[in-house]
Amino acid sequence: YKLGSPGKHIVMNSLAVLAAVDALDADLALAALALAELKPPAGRGARQMLHAPSGPFMLIDESYNGNPASMRAAIENLGRIEAQGRGRRIAVLGDMLELGESGPALHKGLAEAVTGNGVDLVFACGPLMRSLYDALPSRQRGAYAAQASGLEPLLLDVLRAGDVVTVKGSLGSRMGSIVKAMTARFPVVTADD
Template sequence: GGSAILNQDSPYFDLLKKRALQAGVDNISGFGKAAAADVRLVKMALHNTCSCVSAKVFGDDVTFKLGSPGEHVVMNTLSVLAAIRLVDADLALAVLALASLSPPKGRGVRVQLSARDGEFLVIDESYNANPTSMRAALALLGRAEPKQGGRRIAVLGDMLELGENAQELHVGLVEPVDEAAVDKVFACGEMMAAFWHHLPPFRQGIWKATSGELEQHLLDDIRAGDVIMIKGSLGSKMGPLVEALKQRFGVENKAA
């Protein structure tokens, strides 16, 4: 008995479905962009601080605003809609609530701070990181629009526990950094060293072994108009960099 909600876009969907059936699950639903998905993304408009989404939920048309930005959040929300329908809860009330969705600490919270000559924006993604979430965060940075004279700055720490392919997976971030039109990269950690050295010189801010060693270099480089995204695994200790920025420049407000 029971239900399973699976990502229909995953290359492992068929395997997961097979395993679910073997485990005795008798109600399997799929979500994603695939035409066969029970909860299917029809259209999305991605913005700096929100997304507008149209979806088919078990055949019904649903349109809603999502208060937290990013395609990855949109896709996760589709699975939530599937669960709501499966337990026969009020779908209309649920999609209204999604408009006020906000990210938890360290997972995309935006904080506006004041430099000497104006404000800058920090996107706090410091709680954790893996290759998929790192690419999603870089895509968010790419959609952010720095104010006049500002830059897109990525501050990246090691993604931990990736096994024997760790270095290759870190170097693989060069492409999404380029796609996001990042102006400058600060990096720390053993694995991030290889990534940083593969960047073109004009993007290289500085690399240090630890986030603590990186801190002062970052603080001294900030200027008005910048958009700064900070991300790494929890063990890379990127959160203290966010706190250092707040202490140095003072918390103005969470960005709308």
């Protein structure tokens, strides 16, 4: 069967759905077909092609929420996508909130996922995500800002054709504003482009 949304975590969830459908003696083939139509909504993995002055690039909007497991899954998904031409894999990451005293260590611990999944640049915002940013080698540091609004111009000015950009963070880190800034500045690629 095919899935309409990428990611190991989606595959695992789809298998659980199919097991439940089978346990209920429902139509397994119909359920599998329905999973092919699964499309992630805005903020939860929606993808769109936007047009920078130099050409199209991909935006993956994961801006609605972030926790250690979902952040790693988003970074792994980014690593599975080939940037085109001179494009880069770019992770734009905001704080994962409500993690208690282990928050800084959990953020810093994402460095292994970033490096291991071929992410070229990290743009980070928030006091907790500073721990990750500082743990990265200089070649992977895109920019850091205390707030999402400060990161917007730093990111938008460097996007180019072929880039694959994932935006992710807890809702309170306001990463959705970066997605809005990107879609306001760069038009959506249409079939005519």
